[in-house]
Amino acid sequence: MNPRADMEVAAEDRFRNDLVSLIPQLRAFARTLCGEAAAADDLAQDAMMKAWDARSSYQMGTNMKAWTFMILRNQFYSDKRRSWRQTQLDQEAAERTLVAVDDPASPLALDELRQALKMLPSEQREALVLVGAGGFAYEEAAAICACAVGTVKSRVSRARRALLAVLEAGGYDRDGAPAGDAMRSILADAERLSGSR
């Protein structure tokens, strides 16, 4: 048997195992980008397949988690570009869910945070999630988002301020008031206070 082919098979097995072990993380990241669970799993599956197809371009020993997160993020934005109309609808759906309790069993505070996250601009949300929950350093998050480290830092701090402002203001109105408008003005205030660039 050809020893070189053996090596390739072993490397491929390792790659597959590593990829499988990253699926839970990819699903979590996708969920924060998409919000909706089924769409998020579609995105995570697409990203997983893209990573698998690109396995020959992956450098063993480099940060595979960051590499797959980058693939997932690129996939998310290319899907989004392809269907900006859908994005528009998603935004409306996010605002509608402000007055709907989607999971009565989940603690209110978590639900509020989930809704508040949806209202953040996506570049702030992803920066905050990567650094605040994904376990990435600012430098790694910058590589994943293809931007400067300083930009990630400023997005994270703006996201934090905005979330704080939203949650302080009581988040959202369950009585059917125009919560979307209220949220927008809270976010606009937070943005102004934190001195947008």
Added chain:
Amino acid sequence: MTDTPDRKPRRRPGEPDVEEARLRQQAIGVKLRQLFNDVVNEPVPDEFLEILRRADEKSAPPSAVGAASGSPTGDCD
């Protein structure tokens, strides 16, 4: 009423708020990780592994198929 003039400069009025904001930020951070980890801890839907398995079979070079993929599961489709 109990304020003494020489204490004022040490204790700026903004400070307690800053401290409180920091604590709230910490609480948000904890919840954010919880939100993320809740999904991480969900069982991975079979679909993911199924898709990968199918892609794997398709991509296996014809000459290596017999040797590489150890057990073609006979019973299940």
